[in-house]
Amino acid sequence: MRKRSFVVILTLSIMLLLNGMTCLAAHGENTLRPGESLSMWQWIESSNHEYLLQMQTGGKMVLYSKSRGVLWTSPISYYPGYNHRPNRFIMQHDGNLVMYHNLFPSKPDPGDIGDQTLYDMPVWDSKTYNNPGAHLILQDDGNLVIYQGTQPLWATGTNL
Known part of the structure; x- marks a missing residue:
């Protein structure tokens, strides 16, 4: 009985831990689902392989077209006195797409x-x-869109 209780508790603990973790999007997919994120140099790609959204070292998300080059870059709010280190770009469970950075003091004073x-x-x-x-x-026309069901909520407007 003790062994079975331990196994049940261990299994439930692992399930709770995994449920709270952020998933990384698979390379080559065109979608970020709730809880999925992109880290440095990871990307999603349109189904027709013409468009690519990638997190760059400068801390911005960049949307590329193979035939037209850069179509869109994410704006960033800078914090004065801090150096930025890109962390992740996540499609949160609440429907908000957010870019997170870790910030380090430019001139640390102990x-x-x-x-x-x-x-x-x-x-x-x-x-x-x-x-x-x-x-x-990331649609095949180059537009990056957030959908709630079939309703668009936000888009880059890059489907020219």
């Missing part, structure tokens, strides 16, 4: 409490929160 490293600071978002289940799709 005696200054204000110069602390800041982790997971949002530097850009799509402002599409309160839409649980929304997902991001």
Whole structure:
């Protein structure tokens, strides 16, 4: 009986741990589902392989076209006095697409409490929160769109 209880508790603990983890999107897919994210140099790609959305070292998301070059880059809010280190670009469960950076003091001063490293600071978002289940799709026309079901909530407007 003790062994079975231990196995049940262990199994439930692992399930809870895995449920809370952020999933990474698979390369070559055209969708970021709720909870999936892109980290440095990861990407999603349109089904026709013409368009690619990738997280760059400079901390921006860049949408490329093989035939037209750069179509869109994510704007970023900079925090004065901090160096940015890109962390992740995530399609949150609430429907908001958010870019997070880790921030490090530009001139660290050990005696200054204000110069602390800041982790997971949002530097850009799509402002599409309160839409649980929304997902991001890189369409074959080059438009990057957040959908709630079949309803578009946000788009880059790059389907020229």
